[in-house]
Amino acid sequence: MLRIITQRAEARTELRRICDRIHDDQVVHKEATVREVLQAVKRQGDRAVLHYTAEFDRLTFKAEDLRVSGSELDAAYQQVSKELLDAIRLACRQIEAFHRQRMPKSWVQFAEDDVVLGKRYTPVDCAGLYVPGGQAAYPSTVLMNAVPAKVANVPRIVMVTPPGAEKTIHPAVLVAAQEAGVEEIYRVGGAQAIAALAYGTETIPKVDVITGPGNIYVTLAKKLVYGTVGIDSLAGPSEVLIIADKVANPAHVAADMLAQAEHDQMAAAILLTDDSVLARKVVDEVERQLIDHPRRLLTEKAIAHYGLVVVVESLADAADLSNEFAPEHLELEIADPWGLLDRIRHAGAIFLGCSTPEAVGDYLAGPNHTLPTSGSARYASALSVETFMKHSSLVQYSQAALQKVAGAIDVLAKAEGLHSHADSVRLRVRGNLNPEA
Numbered sequence: 001m002l003r004i005i006t007q008r009a010e011a012r013t014e015l016r017r018i019c020d021r022i023h024d025d026q027v028v029h030k031e032a033t034v035r036e037v038l039q040a041v042k043r044q045g046d047r048a049v050l051h052y053t054a055e056f057d058r059l060t061f062k063a064e065d066l067r068v069s070g071s072e073l074d075a076a077y078q079q080v081s082k083e084l085l086d087a088i089r090l091a092c093r094q095i096e097a098f099h100r101q102r103m104p105k106s107w108v109q110f111a112e113d114d115v116v117l118g119k120r121y122t123p124v125d126c127a128g129l130y131v132p133g134g135q136a137a138y139p140s141t142v143l144m145n146a147v148p149a150k151v152a153n154v155p156r157i158v159m160v161t162p163p164g165a166e167k168t169i170h171p172a173v174l175v176a177a178q179e180a181g182v183e184e185i186y187r188v189g190g191a192q193a194i195a196a197l198a199y200g201t202e203t204i205p206k207v208d209v210i211t212g213p214g215n216i217y218v219t220l221a222k223k224l225v226y227g228t229v230g231i232d233s234l235a236g237p238s239e240v241l242i243i244a245d246k247v248a249n250p251a252h253v254a255a256d257m258l259a260q261a262e263h264d265q266m267a268a269a270i271l272l273t274d275d276s277v278l279a280r281k282v283v284d285e286v287e288r289q290l291i292d293h294p295r296r297l298l299t300e301k302a303i304a305h306y307g308l309v310v311v312v313e314s315l316a317d318a319a320d321l322s323n324e325f326a327p328e329h330l331e332l333e334i335a336d337p338w339g340l341l342d343r344i345r346h347a348g349a350i351f352l353g354c355s356t357p358e359a360v361g362d363y364l365a366g367p368n369h370t371l372p373t374s375g376s377a378r379y380a381s382a383l384s385v386e387t388f389m390k391h392s393s394l395v396q397y398s399q400a401a402l403q404k405v406a407g408a409i410d411v412l413a414k415a416e417g418l419h420s421h422a423d424s425v426r427l428r429v430r431g432n433l434n435p436e437a
Contacts, residue, residue, distance in 0.1 A: 002257075002283045004309045006276075008317070011310040015325045018268045018306050019375045022236045027216070034191045034220040041195035046202045052192040057134075059167055061187070066203050068169060068185040076174035084172060088139055091364035092179045095147045098366030102385050103151060114398030121391045124230070126156040126205060128197035129182070130212030133161040133189060137170035140362060144369050144383065145212050146180035152388040157182045158207055160197060162189025189214070194221035198229045211383055213370065232383045236374040237266035239306075240358055241327035241347075243318045243340070244282075246275045248333040248354055253278075254285035256331060256357050261302035262295045268306040270325070272318035279309050319343035326377040329358045348377045403429045 005011045040048035046063040054060050077085070108118035129145040132138055142159070149157050159182050163169050169187055177185055186204050188196065194214075198221075200206030209230035210222060222231045240260040244253055257269035273279050286303065293299055312318045319340055322330060326346035334340060337352035344350060348371030349361050362369050370383035397405075406429045413421035 002286050002303055002307045002309055004279050004283060004311065006311045008312070008321075011308075011312075011321060012324065014308055014310075015270070015321060018239075018270070018308065019325055021266055021268070021306060022216075022374055027220070030216055031220050031224075034217055034224060037191040038195045038198075038221060038224055041192055041201065042199045045196075045200075046204075049188055049192045049196050049201055049204070052190065053188055056190055056192075057162060059163065059165075061167070063203050065167070066186050066188060068174065068187060070183075072168075073174055073178060073183060073185075076171035076178075079171035080175050085175060087364075088143070088172070088176050088179055091140065092143055092147060092176075094364045094366045095143055095368075096151060099148045099151045099368075099385050102148075104386060104389065104391070106391075108394060113401035113404055114396075115401045116394065116396035118394035119391050120394055121389050123152045123154045123389050124208035125154075126158065126207040127154045127388050128207035128210045128229075129157065129159040130189075130193060130197075130210060130214055130218060131159060131161040131173060132212075132214055132218075133163065133169060133173065135164055137172050139170075139172040139176035140369065141212065142173055142176040142182070143180055146177060146182045148368065148383060148385045149211075149388045150181045152385040154388050156205070157184065158197065158205055159185045160188050160193040160204070161185065162193070163187040189218075191217045191221035194218055194225060198225035209388060211370065211387060230387075232370060232387050233372055233376065233380055235370070237268065237306075238263045238329075239268035239270070239327055239373060240329040240331065241270045241272065241322055241325055242331040242333055243315065243322060244271060244273045244275070244278060244331075244333040245315060245335060246278060247335045248273075248278060250278060250281035250285045251289075252354065252357070253282045253333060254289055256333075256359075257282070257286060257303070257307065258289055258293065258299055259357070259359055260329070261307060262293070262299045263302075265298050265301040266306065267302045268308075269303060270307070270327070271309045272312055272321055273309070274312050274314055274318065276311050279311050283309060315340055316343060322347070326372075326375045328371045328373045328377065329361070331356070331358055346377045348372045348380075348382060399429070 037052055050061050104121045106120045110116055127149045131141050159177055161169055196204040197207045197210050211232035213235040219234050223234055238260055242253055260269045261267050271282055290296055323345045328348040330347035331351045332340055333354045349367060351358055368382040372380035406425050409425045410422045
């Protein structure tokens with residue numbers, strides 16, 4: 001049953017509980033298992049990857065079967081409908097167009113006295129993409145990870161995804177990968193896949209950065225290999241927070257909440273509204289739409305544990321509560337969404353207006369759907385081309401420019417007890433800055 005809360009203090013307590021839902025007592029035990037997997041793959045390579053795939057996924061492979069063959073990639077196009085192929089291609093174009101606008105530009109600035117300063121952006125050499133799989137298929141996740149890497153001009157892109165019971169990967173996933181420019185795909189998932197990407201094996205190459213969501217084992221593995229490789233983020237269960245007023249349609253709001261809840265039994269769906277009538281209508285609509293829901297059991301669990309409706313005194317109060325929660329997805333289903341936007345400080349993605357369901361962002365609006373969760377929108381952002389790039393500072397001083405600042409460098413270096421730092425400048429400029437030294 002979806003709960004309605006009217007007291008601000010209780011609402012803040014419930015929002016904190018929902019935000020902290022991933023911190024359970026099982027994490028310590030799971031982290032120990034993940035550490036074991038990582039160390040084994042680091043030491044034994046393919047052998048450990050195949051062992052854990054057999055143990056966890058009940059699938060037996062030979063090392064040569066890990067990589068998806070060219071014939072399997074070709075066959076995938078014959079197994080998807082024209083409508084699905086067209087939709088994948090449309091999404092790919094939209095995502096690419098958006099991320100090309102985000103491409104950072106290198107720059108050089110010529111200052112006084114022949115000082116040249118700048119910043120140079122370059123892509124990583126190899127990116128590893130993790131795409132959840134098994135019995136599910138997420139071509140949208142393929143596109144959201146692969147397209148920004150391709151736009152960033154990463155020379156080598158490697159994708160891993162767990163296969164289904166027949167050791168196959170869903171054709172929609174394979175088609176999406178090829179449309180995004182990825183053809184190096186390995187059928188492996190879980191912590192062993194992250195370990196293979198981080199350390200490299202005889203078959204799977206070591207990468208520089210790993211992106212993509214997964215279950216708790218994948219998330220913990222990414223956390224533990226960070227430093228050996230870069231990562232995008234530590235994705236927790238998905239969440240949506242909706243701020244709605246009297247103009248919102250209760251059926252639409254309920255559908256948006258269920259759209260989030262059907263992801264996972266730990267997904268969160270929250271409504272903040274200044275209209276108590278709307279609040280009750282949304283609760284009734286959620287119950288009605290759940291009756292024949294194809295994923296009713298899972299969705300009901302999410303709504304029961306992490307669904308919430310809060311009646312607030314004003315939309316300004318709703319914005320304040322939203323900022324405390326820092327949602328992954330924020331919908332502003334109100335008469336004047338742009339008027340409230342200035343009060344929103346923390347959110348992964350913001351969907352403005354009653355005709356903008358979060359689902360458009362999931363699939364093809366363009367901005368990335370890999371977003372910060374569990375309150376991390378307070379300091380983190382969506383996956384982007386920058387995730388696959390790094391920048392180097394550019395510095396050039398002329399002899400005259402170095403002479404001008406040599407004295408200050410000498411003073412600072414000596415204050416830190418780093419005399420060779422001072423010498424490295426003194427030896428380059430005319431005269432001796434400190435003849436008694």
